[in-house]
Amino acid sequence: MTDLPEVSGLTIGILGGTGDQGKGLARRFALAGHPVLIGSRDAGRAQEAADSIGNGARGAENAAVAAEADIVIVAVPWDGHKATLSALREPLAGKIVVDCVNPLGFDKQGAYALPVEEGSAAQQAAAVLTDSRVVAAFHHVSAVLLLDPAVDKVDLDVLVLGDDREATDTVQALASVIPGVRGVYGGRLRNAHQVEALTANLISINRRYKAHAGVRLTDI
Amino acid sequence: MTDLPEVSGLTIGILGGTGDQGKGLARRFALAGHPVLIGSRDAGRAQEAADSIGNGARGAENAAVAAEADIVIVAVPWDGHKATLSALREPLAGKIVVDCVNPLGFDKQGAYALPVEEGSAAQQAAAVLTDSRVVAAFHHVSAVLLLDPAVDKVDLDVLVLGDDREATDTVQALASVIPGVRGVYGGRLRNAHQVEALTANLISINRRYKAHAGVRLTDI
Numbered sequence A, B: 001m002t003d004l005p006e007v008s009g010l011t012i013g014i015l016g017g018t019g020d021q022g023k024g025l026a027r028r029f030a031l032a033g034h035p036v037l038i039g040s041r042d043a044g045r046a047q048e049a050a051d052s053i054g055n056g057a058r059g060a061e062n063a064a065v066a067a068e069a070d071i072v073i074v075a076v077p078w079d080g081h082k083a084t085l086s087a088l089r090e091p092l093a094g095k096i097v098v099d100c101v102n103p104l105g106f107d108k109q110g111a112y113a114l115p116v117e118e119g120s121a122a123q124q125a126a127a128v129l130t131d132s133r134v135v136a137a138f139h140h141v142s143a144v145l146l147l148d149p150a151v152d153k154v155d156l157d158v159l160v161l162g163d164d165r166e167a168t169d170t171v172q173a174l175a176s177v178i179p180g181v182r183g184v185y186g187g188r189l190r191n192a193h194q195v196e197a198l199t200a201n202l203i204s205i206n207r208r209y210k211a212h213a214g215v216r217l218t219d220i
Helices: A021-033 A043-053 A062-068 A078-086 A122-130 A143-147 A165-175 A192-210 B018-029 B043-053 B064-067 B077-085 B121-128 B143-147 B163-175 B193-209
Strands: A012-013 A036-040 A060-061 A071-074 A096-099 A106-107 A109-113 A133-136 A156-161 A181-187 A214-218 B013-016 B036-040 B058-061 B071-074 B096-099 B102-107 B110-113 B133-136 B155-161 B181-189 B214-218
Touching: A012 A021, A012 B018, A012 B121, A021 A036, A021 A043, A036 A062, A036 B018, A043 A096, A043 B214, A060 A062, A078 A122, A096 A109, A096 A122, A096 A165, A106 A133, A109 A192, A122 A133, A122 A192, A122 B143, A156 A165, A156 B064, A156 B071, A165 A181, A165 B043, A181 B193, A192 B181, A192 B193, B013 B018, B013 B064, B018 B036, B018 B043, B018 B064, B018 B143, B036 B064, B058 B064, B071 B077, B071 B163, B077 B121, B096 B121, B096 B163, B102 B193, B110 B193, B133 B163, B155 B163, B163 B181
Parallel strands: A012 A036, A012 A071, A036 A060, A071 A096, A096 A133, A156 A181, A156 A214, B013 B036, B013 B071, B036 B058, B071 B096, B096 B133, B155 B181, B155 B214
Antiparallel strands: A106 A109, A133 A156, A214 B214, B102 B110, B133 B155
């Protein structure tokens, strides 16, 4: 593994931080000592989520979080992804924006990948946020494990994708502040679709094996 | 993990078995005691590949392999995938057909997933081979490791996808005869695209980390 940049002290903002995935990540970053801002369309709901996490997390509207945070994680529902980001182009300019959204559909047979015009949620973010440094990561984290106080370590490699080396290195370092987690470079943004879509397979695997499966890469 | 069926003694045929991926799998199945048939358009080249593997492997034309084998692995280049399978509909009828083809393109920036009209190579196989039991598996195996006599164990979970439980169970059992490998159910065939496409990411990972990365699933 390469040397990764120092990320301690960076303020982490999480758009859509009231959902389980966002809240789980917020909790782990707050536990690791990062100032954490939970964003929501509704400042009150954001504050509620922040209170439930504790460890100094604060809540605010998405726009305020986008403006204040050093690194912004996008954990909004796929349904509102494009509209939410389009409204935040300005406060997100120049920042590392980490998309962790999985465009999935569900039916009786389980989860499946939705087609995305831009190729992937991450590429859609990059198309909208032309002045931001878009990275894709944290797709496969289990919200259940992140939120479970009995789980000290999360046994998982976070695949980090992007075309800006300094940005992907930074997000790899950020992933690695969560005990047990390793941030691993996972390729360019054009190869984000399959990483997002693989979440559908993990859902099938979890159902079959009654597990919270994570991905580890061997030999690195 | 569930109990898997007995597969010892089953004859494994490998279409396109003269390529590295097919030859690597052939070698490991032969070492595990399976009768192995290597298929190619050219019987002479098939026999050469079989001779290089030894351990009782035999070579023949693809059609003869399809007719004789109990389980048939499809390891042909994506380029000839549809045509090869269309010509083998009859000998493959009723059999478990395991597609391990990754439809990838390559340019200066590395590998990327090709769009597939049917959704994935495996779904294309299922669309062509309507009387076969199509399973997708063995996408992420490293040919280099499979072919390396110094490698006793391959540190890898093989994701096995399909809609026929008995067939996926059988292929999971087959994957597990390779020392170190575990066959894991990975979802329905409609979720095969992202597993095939993830090979592009593994290629990027291998390049970045100078590795032969494999995938392991945690918590199962």
